[in-house]
Amino acid sequence: MRARITVSALLGLLALGYLVTHLVFFVQLFFDHSGVAITQDEIASAHTATDARPQLIPKIIHQVYHDWNAEQNGGNETMPTDWDEVRHTCIDKNEDWTYMLWTASTSREFIQRYYPWFLSTYDNYKLPIQRVDSVRYFLMLHYGGIYIDLDNGCLENLTPLLYYPTWTTDGGRGALSNNILASVPNHPFWKLLTDSLIPYNYNYFFPYVTISYASGQWFETAIWQKYHSQHPEERLHRIMMDDRPGTQPWIYFTQERGGTWKNWDNAFFLWIGDHLALLALVVVSGLALLWWSVRRCLSVHKKYSEISTGKIDIEHGE
Incomplete structure (x- = not known):
């Protein structure tokens, strides 16, 4: 006994x-995140027409549109009208940029061609949004450029954002955001992040937790912290995108209709976030x-x- x-x-x-x-x-x-917090106003103030700093990030805009009901619609991947209008604000403001829209089929082809070791995990994600989450990270690693969710539009030309080698966005109320990302190609942060996708691929019962911690914002934040602990001499940038009253105004982006990955537990965890x-x-x-x-x-x-x-x-x- x-x-x-x-x-x-x-x-x-x-x-x-x-x-x-x-x-x-x-x-x-x-709570507190590593790296350098920078506002959109500070970015705009640092940029001038004669800016001598090198533009590090290539002029590429990536957006991902996966129609999860396309198979039931005969393979039709027609984008909703409001999102099509929003994405054109980014195209129109950045006319000399390369624009790349990734559908479900082209995203899978990209993974199959360049990262075949990840294809099985990619195909077998339990929730479709996890494929949208993961492919954006591989796009940052492979091509670089700026990734923008389809529910984010552009207010200005994005050139002032190209002087920072790798950055993510921070909504100021919890984990980092992965709705807008940017990088030079082959930055080691994205290598660490993509290499971590399989070890983090668990089903946490709650859909919101599974999405967030296996491939989404919580996952990105965990790897962000891990990267800075491994590279204390390097401080990547977090662009502040807090939309609450009294915070710094957004200069480069807008927030439109979202909510494409709502599940039964979203409201509960969003309440926790607040x-x-x-x-x-x-x-x-x-x-x-x-x-x-x-x-x-x-x-x-x-x-x-x-x-x-x-x-x-x-x-x-x-």
Whole structure:
């Protein structure tokens, strides 16, 4: 009996350590991020017509449109009218750029041709949005350029954004965003990120968590933090895109209709994203309660051991 309790207590401590480690890592995804935060206003102010800095990022705009119902529609991949209008704001503002629209078929062909080691994972993603998430990372690695979600339009020419070798976007309210990304080709950050897709490919039961942590924003944030810990001398840029009142205005992009990957649990996790302080309080309280419970169990076990070995006389309370 004593051995069983000792093993149980040890397993409890190991489980607690594992839980605390992963919870701390997970909670960190939603607070301070590595790299350099820069506003769109600061980018615009740094750019002039005679800017002598080298333009590092190639003038390529990537957008991905996968019609998940195309098979039922006879293979038709016609884009919704509002998204077609929004994407043309980026085309029209950047006339001398190369524009690349990636459909479900061309995305798969790209993965098959250049990254065949990933094709099986790509084909077998449980949720279609995960293919849209993952292909954008490989596009950044292979071609470089700027990736823009179809629900983001352009207000200005994007040339001032080409002077920063690799950047992501930060909505200022939790994990980083992957709706707009940019890079030079073959940057090591995207190599680390694409190499990490298979190890992170788990089904976390909740669709929102599976999407976010296996291939989406939480995943991107985790790898962003990992990259900066491995390369402390390098600080990549985070372009701030907080759309809440009182924050810096957006100069280069717009936000239009989104919500293409809504599932039954989206509202719950989006609520959590807007109440991170409350979440932190709940997590800390839960860990404190768990620690108290483990300590209590160990105390009871110690007293039981002392009674069983005769160190405490139950009748006389000694």
